[in-house]
Amino acid sequence: MILRTVSSSLLAALALASAPALADPAALYSEHCASCHGENRLGGTGPALIPETLGRMRGPAVEDVIAHGRPATQMPAFAETLRAEDIAALAAHLGEPLAEVPEWTEADIDGTREMVADYTPAAAPVFSGDPMNITLVVETGDHHVSVLDGDTFDVLDRFATPFAVHGGPKFSPDGRYVFIMSRDGWVQKYDIWSLREVGRVRAGLNSRNIAMSHDGKWLAVANYLPMTLTILSTEDLSVAKVIDVIGRDGTASRVSAVYQAPERKSFVLALKDTPEIWEVATDPDAGPYHEGFVHSFEAGMEESLAAEQGLFARRRIMVDEPLDDFFFTPDYANLIGASRAGDKGVVVNLIVGRPIAELPLPGMPHLGSGISWMRGGHRVMATPHLKEGVLSVIDIDDWTILTTIETEGPGFFLRSHENSPYVWADVFFGPNKDAMQIIDKETLEIVKTLNPAPGKTVAHTEFTRDGSHALVSIWEDDGAVIVYDAKTFEEVKRLPMRKPSGKYNVWNKITFSDGTSH
Numbered sequence: 308m309i310l311r312t313v314s315s316s317l318l319a320a321l322a323l324a325s326a327p328a329l330a331d332p333a334a335l336y337s338e339h340c341a342s343c344h345g346e347n348r349l350g351g352t353g354p355a356l357i358p359e360t361l362g363r364m365r366g367p368a369v370e371d372v373i374a375h376g377r378p379a380t381q382m383p384a385f386a387e388t389l390r391a392e393d394i395a396a397l398a399a400h401l402g403e404p405l406a407e408v409p410e411w412t413e414a415d416i417d418g419t420r421e422m423v424a425d426y427t428p429a430a431a432p433v434f435s436g437d438p439m440n441i442t443l444v445v446e447t448g449d450h451h452v453s454v455l456d457g458d459t460f461d462v463l464d465r466f467a468t469p470f471a472v473h474g475g476p477k478f479s480p481d482g483r484y485v486f487i488m489s490r491d492g493w494v495q496k497y498d499i500w501s502l503r504e505v506g507r508v509r510a511g512l513n514s515r516n517i518a519m520s521h522d523g524k525w526l527a528v529a530n531y532l533p534m535t536l537t538i539l540s541t542e543d544l545s546v547a548k549v550i551d552v553i554g555r556d557g558t559a560s561r562v563s564a565v566y567q568a569p570e571r572k573s574f575v576l577a578l579k580d581t582p583e584i585w586e587v588a589t590d591p592d593a594g595p596y597h598e599g600f601v602h603s604f605e606a607g608m609e610e611s612l613a614a615e616q617g618l619f620a621r622r623r624i625m626v627d628e629p630l631d632d633f634f635f636t637p638d639y640a641n642l643i644g645a646s647r648a649g650d651k652g653v654v655v656n657l658i659v660g661r662p663i664a665e666l667p668l669p670g671m672p673h674l675g676s677g678i679s680w681m682r683g684g685h686r687v688m689a690t691p692h693l694k695e696g697v698l699s700v701i702d703i704d705d706w707t708i709l710t711t712i713e714t715e716g717p718g719f720f721l722r723s724h725e726n727s728p729y730v731w732a733d734v735f736f737g738p739n740k741d742a743m744q745i746i747d748k749e750t751l752e753i754v755k756t757l758n759p760a761p762g763k764t765v766a767h768t769e770f771t772r773d774g775s776h777a778l779v780s781i782w783e784d785d786g787a788v789i790v791y792d793a794k795t796f797e798e799v800k801r802l803p804m805r806k807p808s809g810k811y812n813v814w815n816k817i818t819f820s821d822g823t824s825h
């Protein structure tokens with residue numbers, strides 16, 4: 308008996324001694340990952356493997372991707388090559404922030420610029436449909452965009468995008484070109500008339516979204532890494548300017564998002580780490596940024612504005628705390644930003660350059676998805692909340708909350724169209740994620756709940772140019788875009804797609820349609 312115990316513990320000790328030690332994750336990275344993802348983890352043929360990118364992606368966990376690869380990509384499966392504990396250590400290593408914040412200068416950006424050599428712009432659209440009724444579908448399942456004819460719903464083209472596209476693609480004001488951004492900071496230019504990619508450039512290392520200038524000449528890219536705003540020429544994607552984002556008190560800040568304010572001929576920036584909103588002029592004749600000067604700045608602060616004039620002049624609007632996720636009123640005179648605590652909306656008037664009202668909006672309002680319309684002679688806006696199953700409806704003439712509409716769960720996106728009497732609201736989070744709820748814009752009552760794919764995530768609506776049809780995503784890898792008759796709510800067509808996320812109609816976007824978030 309004793310003999311048996313001794314021998315089994317001896318065996319265990321021997322087994323432990325002979326087990327290979329846990330490999331160094333950095334060495335594993337260099338051996339197995341660096342050739343595609345870069346020695347510095349900032350990406351190469353594969354995406355960047357840094358927490359800023361990985362932590363924000365929906366999809367299988369990092370360990371799962373290392374073990375099983377990603378279908379239809381170059382990412383191989385390592386389950387046969389690496390032990391489970393090494394995979395776990397490697398995944399943990401990728402979750403660690405980089406030891407040093409890398410530089411990403413104008414020259415670095417320009418070094419990544421690739422214009423497609425054999426691209427020549429078509430003289431007219433190469434398809435017979437209405438170029439203003441094209442709808443783009445971002446398919447995040449395999450990183451592609453499908454180009455849909457908005458009348459026939461035929462797929463005219465399906466092209467590969469950089470890895471992990473996020474936010475709305477932005478169209479040139481004439482609707483011909485579209486710019487698409489990935490979380491890795493790549494910006495891709497695509498010619499809708501020619502159905503061809505024009506080129507791409509890496510404007511940041513980890514980016515949030517992009518905005519188009521009022522005249523279509525400049526594209527701004529909001530970056531987390533490095534903490535900059537990159538402004539590109541839309542013509543050839545060359546760098547026009549890289550602005551370091553540093554608050555008045557010297558704090559460097561990530562840019563949460565950049566928005567286009569065409570009425571004001573400017574970009575508006577939400578800053579993550581400093582209590583300021585920036586406005587950057589896209590008007591070459593912008594005077595010194597002095598509107599509302601006396602209201603927004605204390606005596607003695609004038610010098611910071613004096614030099615700021617002309618193209619890309621910068622104005623600081625001081626607020627009490629960092630705000631992000633902006634909703635803009637259609638005249639771009641006011642924005643509503645969400646506070647970090649996610650319990651209120653702060654209304655900032657861009658003319659006088661200071662907060663003018665506060666709205667109690669608990670449950671993390673998702674103001675960026677807000678849309679507005681006219682109701683009973685008043686302009687109202689509605690916003691979903693990421694943590695509460697309600698939509699808040701706000702009278703934006705007097706900044707009061709008109710009502711809250713209870714939905715089947717917290718939602719992400721809202722959409723309508725000026726020709727539609729309804730708002731379409733998804734219920735992205737929670738057990739009822741398969742529902743799409745339709746709300747009457749006058750009575751503010753839910754009139755219909757659609758369940759096109761029970762148990763699957765149903766999200767994000769876009770309308771056709773005339774508002775006659777609504778397109779809804781089944782947000783799954785073997786998903787679909789469902790085309791509905793927007794009046795009868797009957798399904799007209801189901802187009803199989805790989806995890807379709809956002810959909811963007813050229814006309815609705817370039818005309819800043821009432822039913823779309825800007």
Ligand code: DHE
Nearest residue numbers: 363365447472473474475516517563564632675808809824
């Ligand atoms: Fe988004 C738009 C921020 C998570 C899909 N998202 C936006 C915009 C911002 C934003 C600022 C407006 C940019 C624009 O269109 O110019 N998103 C954030 C976040 O801060 C958040 C909550 C956390 C993060 O990961 O960054 C976040 N977003 C997500 C997702 O998890 C989604 C569902 C899946 C994904 O692709 O990452 C997602 N966001 C989208 C989509 C839009 C978007 C599809 C464009 C909507 C539109 O109709 O314009």
